[in-house]
Amino acid sequence: MMVVENTIDTFDSPPEERIGKDKYETDAMWIYMGPQHPFSHGLWTLKVRVDGEIVTDAEPVIGYLHRGWEKEAENREYPKIIPMADRLCYSASMTYTHLYCMTVEKALGIEVPEKAEYIRIVADEICRIQSHLMWLAAVGTDLGNLTIFLWGMREREYWLDLNVRLCGQRMTTNYPRIGGVRNDTTDIFDRDVMRCTERFEKALWDIIDMIDSSSVYVSRMKGISRLTREQCANLGVTGPAMRGCGVDFDLRRDDPYGKYENIDFEVPVLTEGDTYARYMVRIEEMFQSCEIIRQAIRKINALGKNAPYRLKVPSKVPAGKAFCKLEDPRGESLMYLISDGTDKPFRLKVRAPLFTNISASRPMVKGVRVADVPAVMAMIDVCMGETDR
Amino acid sequence: MDMSLYPHAVAMSAEEFMDWSTLVINDLLSAGTKKTVDKLTGPVWTWAMKNSMHPLHWGLACCALEMASASTTRHDAERLGIIYRSSPRQTDILLINGWIGKKVRPAIRRLYEQIPNPKWVIAMGECAISGGPWYDSYNCVQGVDQIVPVDLYIPGCPVKPDAMIDGFMLLQKKIGDYFNRGVFLED
Amino acid sequence: MMDTEAIYQEPSVSEIKHLLENKFKGKVAVSKTDVRRVHAEILNKEDVFEVCNYIHDNLTFEHCSMVMGADMIDHLEVIYLLTNYYSGTVIEIFAKLPLDDLHVHSVALIWEGANWHERETFELFGIIFDEHPKLKRLLTPDTYTFFPFRKSYKLRGQE
Numbered sequence: 001m002m003v004v005e006n007t008i009d010t011f012d013s014p015p016e017e018r019i020g021k022d023k024y025e026t027d028a029m030w031i032y033m034g035p036q037h038p039f040s041h042g043l044w045t046l047k048v049r050v051d052g053e054i055v056t057d058a059e060p061v062i063g064y065l066h067r068g069w070e071k072e073a074e075n076r077e078y079p080k081i082i083p084m085a086d087r088l089c090y091s092a093s094m095t096y097t098h099l100y101c102m103t104v105e106k107a108l109g110i111e112v113p114e115k116a117e118y119i120r121i122v123a124d125e126i127c128r129i130q131s132h133l134m135w136l137a138a139v140g141t142d143l144g145n146l147t148i149f150l151w152g153m154r155e156r157e158y159w160l161d162l163n164v165r166l167c168g169q170r171m172t173t174n175y176p177r178i179g180g181v182r183n184d185t186t187d188i189f190d191r192d193v194m195r196c197t198e199r200f201e202k203a204l205w206d207i208i209d210m211i212d213s214s215s216v217y218v219s220r221m222k223g224i225s226r227l228t229r230e231q232c233a234n235l236g237v238t239g240p241a242m243r244g245c246g247v248d249f250d251l252r253r254d255d256p257y258g259k260y261e262n263i264d265f266e267v268p269v270l271t272e273g274d275t276y277a278r279y280m281v282r283i284e285e286m287f288q289s290c291e292i293i294r295q296a297i298r299k300i301n302a303l304g305k306n307a308p309y310r311l312k313v314p315s316k317v318p319a320g321k322a323f324c325k326l327e328d329p330r331g332e333s334l335m336y337l338i339s340d341g342t343d344k345p346f347r348l349k350v351r352a353p354l355f356t357n358i359s360a361s362r363p364m365v366k367g368v369r370v371a372d373v374p375a376v377m378a379m380i381d382v383c384m385g386e387t388d389r
Numbered sequence: 390m391d392m393s394l395y396p397h398a399v400a401m402s403a404e405e406f407m408d409w410s411t412l413v414i415n416d417l418l419s420a421g422t423k424k425t426v427d428k429l430t431g432p433v434w435t436w437a438m439k440n441s442m443h444p445l446h447w448g449l450a451c452c453a454l455e456m457a458s459a460s461t462t463r464h465d466a467e468r469l470g471i472i473y474r475s476s477p478r479q480t481d482i483l484l485i486n487g488w489i490g491k492k493v494r495p496a497i498r499r500l501y502e503q504i505p506n507p508k509w510v511i512a513m514g515e516c517a518i519s520g521g522p523w524y525d526s527y528n529c530v531q532g533v534d535q536i537v538p539v540d541l542y543i544p545g546c547p548v549k550p551d552a553m554i555d556g557f558m559l560l561q562k563k564i565g566d567y568f569n570r571g572v573f574l575e576d
Numbered sequence: 577m578m579d580t581e582a583i584y585q586e587p588s589v590s591e592i593k594h595l596l597e598n599k600f601k602g603k604v605a606v607s608k609t610d611v612r613r614v615h616a617e618i619l620n621k622e623d624v625f626e627v628c629n630y631i632h633d634n635l636t637f638e639h640c641s642m643v644m645g646a647d648m649i650d651h652l653e654v655i656y657l658l659t660n661y662y663s664g665t666v667i668e669i670f671a672k673l674p675l676d677d678l679h680v681h682s683v684a685l686i687w688e689g690a691n692w693h694e695r696e697t698f699e700l701f702g703i704i705f706d707e708h709p710k711l712k713r714l715l716t717p718d719t720y721t722f723f724p725f726r727k728s729y730k731l732r733g734q735e
Binding site for chain 2: 035036038041042043063064065066067068071072075083084087090091134137149150153154156157160170171172384385388
Binding site: 230235236247255323338349351 | 612638639640641642644646647655657659661663664666668687688689690691692693696714715716717724725731
C-alpha cells in the first residue's frame, strides 16, 4: 500500500498549491452536503466538487424554507407583522422586530421616547450575545469539541432568562412595538442584568481558555480559507465575517441608529482574513456587548421609573418610501418599506445578511480540505429563516 | 412440521417455502408460542424502546433551537435516553420542527422511508401541525401530515423545551401500546 | 467646481449630489439628501450600468447592500442601495421599467454581492438582467412558472 507523502501540510501554504498534489490517482466528484447533514445549521445544501480531498468548486442550494414572507406581509396590518418579523431569523429575533419597528416609525415620521430606545438597545445586545453563544455551541460540535456545546448553551440559558424577565418569552419575543416597546422593565431588571454580565464575563474567559489551549481546535481554524479585504467588500459579505477580513465598518458606530451614538464601545477588527480571525471577532463582540449593556442600563436608570416607553401611533402610514439599516449579529440587515396610505404595507423588502454571505461560500471554500468545510461554513453562522424568507 | 428441511430453505422454490413456512407458523400459533413470546418479551421491548428514543438530528426552523436547548444542561433530554443521531438509518423518530417548503418535500419523504421500522413521527410546533402563521403562503405545506403519517403533535410556537420533553413522555405511552399489542412474527 | 473624473474615497452627501448631477446631466435626478443618505432616480433604464460603474469606481461605493424590485401596477421599479464603507453613506437609486420591456443591465459584474439579489428579483418579479452570469431560479422550486410577488398573483386571503 502506497504511503502518500504530504509535504505541503503547513498552515501558510496557499490553497491553490494544494490542489492535485496527492500521489493517488483521483477522480473529481460532486458531494451533496445536505439538506439533512449534521454540519448544516439550517436547511440548505452545499454541493462541493472534490478532487481527492481538496475542494475545487462549490455551489449552495437554498430555498427549502422559502415561504414568501414579503408577500404575506402585504396581506397583514402593520402591528400583525411584528411576530412574523420575529420568525425571520429565529436566532436573533429581537433585532429584526426592532428593525421593522424602526422602519415603520421612519415612514410615519415619529420619534420614539428615549427610554424605549435604550431598552431596545439592551434587548438587542442580549439578543446578540445569545445568538453568538448559539453559534459558539454549533462551532464546538462542528469541530468536535462537545464541551463547548454544553458550556455555551448553559450560558445562553441565563441570557434567555433575562428575556423571560423582560417580556415573558425565551425566543421570538414579540417585544418591540411601533412607537416603543411593549412594557417597561421591572424594578429589579437592572440588578439581574448586571449580575448576568458579571457572571458571563468570567464564564467566557473559561471557555476561551479551553479553546486556546487546545492546539487541535486552533489548528483547524488558523490559515484556512483566507479572503482579502477587497474580495470581502465586493462579495457583499457583512458582519463579523467581514470584520475578520479587515473591513473596518460597524453600523452601530459608523451609521448609528436609535441612540447608539451616545454609547462608547470598540469594534473588533482583524486583518488576517482566515477562519480564526472571524472566530475571534465574534468572541470579542460578546465582551463589547456586555459593555454596551452596562452603559445602556445606567442611562435607563438615569431616566427614572416614570419616563414614557411607548407612543400611540396611527394605523395608517402615509404614502412614501423608507428604509432602515441595523447591525444584526450576522451582518447588515435592512428593511425597505413602500407604503400607500392604507393600513397594510404595499411592499416590504427584507435584506438578510446571510443571503449574501452564503452566496460568497464559493470563494471561501475553494482550496480547503473537505473536512474543513464545516469549520469554514460555521464561521458565517448560518440561520436559514432569514436567507430564504 | 419437518424441521429437517430447515437448513435447505434456500433450495426450495418460492411456493414450496410459502407452504412450509405456513405449516411452521400454524404450529407455533396453535401451540400458543406466539402468545407466550409476546407476553414475555413485550414489556422488555417496551422498556428498551421507551428509554432510548433516538430522534434524527435535523433542524428546520425556530423549533429546532428549542430542540437543541432541550438537550442541554437545564432541560437535559438525555436522561430520558433521547440522543440525536445523524444518520436516518440509526434513528427511531423523525422530528419535524419547522415549516415545510415545497422544495423539501421529497427530502422529508425519503428520510421517513430511510428510517427502519418501528418508527414514529412527531410534528413539533404550529408550522408542522397545520402550517402555523404561514396560512396564506404559496410555498408552505399546511401541515406535515400531508406528506408523512404523524404519531404525535406537540403544540407551541416555539415549543418550549419542557413541552417537548412532555411530548416525548406521551410518546413513551404510545410506544408501550405498540409493543404490548404483540409483534412477534408480525411481518 | 469639482472634478467629475477624480476618485473620491469619502465624498460627503452634497459632493455626491453635485458630482452625479454634473457627470450625468439629465440622466440622473437627485430628489433629496439627508444625513448620510442620497436619494436619486435614473431617468432612463439604459444608463444603469454606466451610473453604477461611476459610483463604484469614482465614488468608492464598494458595497452593494441590496437590489430589489417593486411592482407599482403600471410599471415595475428596480431599486439599488449602495454603501460606502469609509463614510457610511447610502445612495438609493432606482429606475422605472415599463411593463412591455423588462430588461435592465446587470450590475453583478461590478458588485459580486448583487448576484443573488438579482437572481431573486428575477424569479419573484420577472425582471430580466442582461449579462448576468447565471439567471436561474434560486428560492422557489424549478417547476414554478409564475412570478409570485407581482400584484397580479393573489394569495389565498387576498381576493
